[in-house]
Amino acid sequence: MNEALEHAEPLYDFARYLTGSATEADDLLQETYARAVSAIDRFERGSNMKAWLFRILRNAFFDLRRREKNRGPHFELSDDVTVEAELLRGDIEIDRLKNAVAEDIERALLGISEEARTAILLDLEGFSEKEIADVMNCAQGTVKSRLARARASLRAALAEYAR
Amino acid sequence: MTDRHLLDRETDAALARRPRHTPSPELLSRVRARAKSDAKSSRNKPQLARFALGTGVAALALAAAALVHVKVGASDQATERFEAEAVNDHLRILYAEHPLDVPSGGVHQVRPWFEGKVDFAPTHVFEGDDDLPMQGGSVALFQDRKAAAFVYKRKLHLVTLFVMRAQGLAWPTPDKDEGRVRVHFGGDRGFATVSWIDGDLGYVLVSDVDKTELDGIVAKMTR
Numbered sequence: 001m002n003e004a005l006e007h008a009e010p011l012y013d014f015a016r017y018l019t020g021s022a023t024e025a026d027d028l029l030q031e032t033y034a035r036a037v038s039a040i041d042r043f044e045r046g047s048n049m050k051a052w053l054f055r056i057l058r059n060a061f062f063d064l065r066r067r068e069k070n071r072g073p074h075f076e077l078s079d080d081v082t083v084e085a086e087l088l089r090g091d092i093e094i095d096r097l098k099n100a101v102a103e104d105i106e107r108a109l110l111g112i113s114e115e116a117r118t119a120i121l122l123d124l125e126g127f128s129e130k131e132i133a134d135v136m137n138c139a140q141g142t143v144k145s146r147l148a149r150a151r152a153s154l155r156a157a158l159a160e161y162a163r
Numbered sequence: 164m165t166d167r168h169l170l171d172r173e174t175d176a177a178l179a180r181r182p183r184h185t186p187s188p189e190l191l192s193r194v195r196a197r198a199k200s201d202a203k204s205s206r207n208k209p210q211l212a213r214f215a216l217g218t219g220v221a222a223l224a225l226a227a228a229a230l231v232h233v234k235v236g237a238s239d240q241a242t243e244r245f246e247a248e249a250v251n252d253h254l255r256i257l258y259a260e261h262p263l264d265v266p267s268g269g270v271h272q273v274r275p276w277f278e279g280k281v282d283f284a285p286t287h288v289f290e291g292d293d294d295l296p297m298q299g300g301s302v303a304l305f306q307d308r309k310a311a312a313f314v315y316k317r318k319l320h321l322v323t324l325f326v327m328r329a330q331g332l333a334w335p336t337p338d339k340d341e342g343r344v345r346v347h348f349g350g351d352r353g354f355a356t357v358s359w360i361d362g363d364l365g366y367v368l369v370s371d372v373d374k375t376e377l378d379g380i381v382a383k384m385t386r
Binding site: 004005008009012013016017022023025026027028029030031033034036037038060063064093094097098100101102103105106109120124148151154155158 | 169170171173174175176177178179180181182183184185186190191193194195197198201257258318319320371373
């Protein structure tokens with residue numbers, strides 16, 4: 001469990017961005033470790049414990065949200081938006097990204113879908129595509145496209161807040 | 164046109180500026196303490212998970228061995244042992260493979276189930292509500308006697324109410340009026356314990372919900 005406890009800080013950061021709430025993040029972190037102890041016999045030695053814990057936390061988050069409505073607006077990249085159209089907006093977006101302050105980034109992250117937010121946060125934590133796929137319970141081949149869409153959603157959210 | 168890679172690079176640069184949230188030292192301490200305690204309870208699980216009738220001397224010996232050591236220099240060692248026992252019993256339910264002997268169909272199903280399994284009738288048991296639904300019950304061993312354990316859930320937290328015969332146990336001194344009874348608030352290893360006596364029966368509530376939630380739960384339990 002000592003090794004597991006080393007990951008408490010990134011786990012908490014992830015929990016804060018998942019929930020948007022310090023209180024719920026506190027609860028989630030405690031619940032994650034409680035579940036981890038309970039399931040420690042099922043942890044495969046030699047595999048990535050950090051990824052395992054992130055997966056537990058995400059599942060606990062889903063249990064928490066199961067009966068709650070989705071919060072906040074979600075900015076999903078429309079299927080109608082073509083890559084070419086996005087590139088044409090690129091210069092404006094570059095400027096917006098460079099000028100975005102920390103609070104803007106946080107607000108935008110909290111405004112996109114949980115799935116997009118999770119993909120981005122796991123990538124920022126340095127997980128491989130395989131590990132991201134394990135945590136998100138998706139096919140490894142879809143991770144790259146999920147990340148691309150997630151980044152685009154984030155930029156759309158920033159654009160929305162900039163209006 | 165702007166290169167997609169440049170866009171992604173700038174996006175990642177912006178993301179690197181996002182606020183990083185860190186857990187408070189208190190939360191970390193709570194997590195560490197509970198994780199270590201849970202790991203210890205988990206190792207002993209095959210022996211300590213359930214105390215059914217007939218386990219006798221062996222069960223009592225194991226229960227005694229599982230008691231947390233008393234704080235050095237504590238003024239009320241009996242109270243600390245009492246609270247440590249309550250938390251241990253709560254943890255046994257929390258981490259047992261089959262924590263509930265009877266799943267809940269409401270208090271009117273759970274409470275009658277205890278007939279013949281404990282030598283008293285659990286009364287004044289909160290039936291549960293939408294915010295604090297009853298999950299079920301099980302027979303627990305509290306120090307030297309059987310207790311009826313009623314398990315509730317508040318969001319992701321379990322709340323256990325142990326009901327037992329009060330006589331012969333060193334109950335903590337009550338220090339606060341709550342409904343029709345006087346209660347004692349205590350705790351051990353990050354878990355809160357609340358105990359009171361009502362007639363011949365004693366009640367001990369154990370949970371790790373935060374203080375504001377706990378006050379509301381106690382008010383419901385002691386009405």
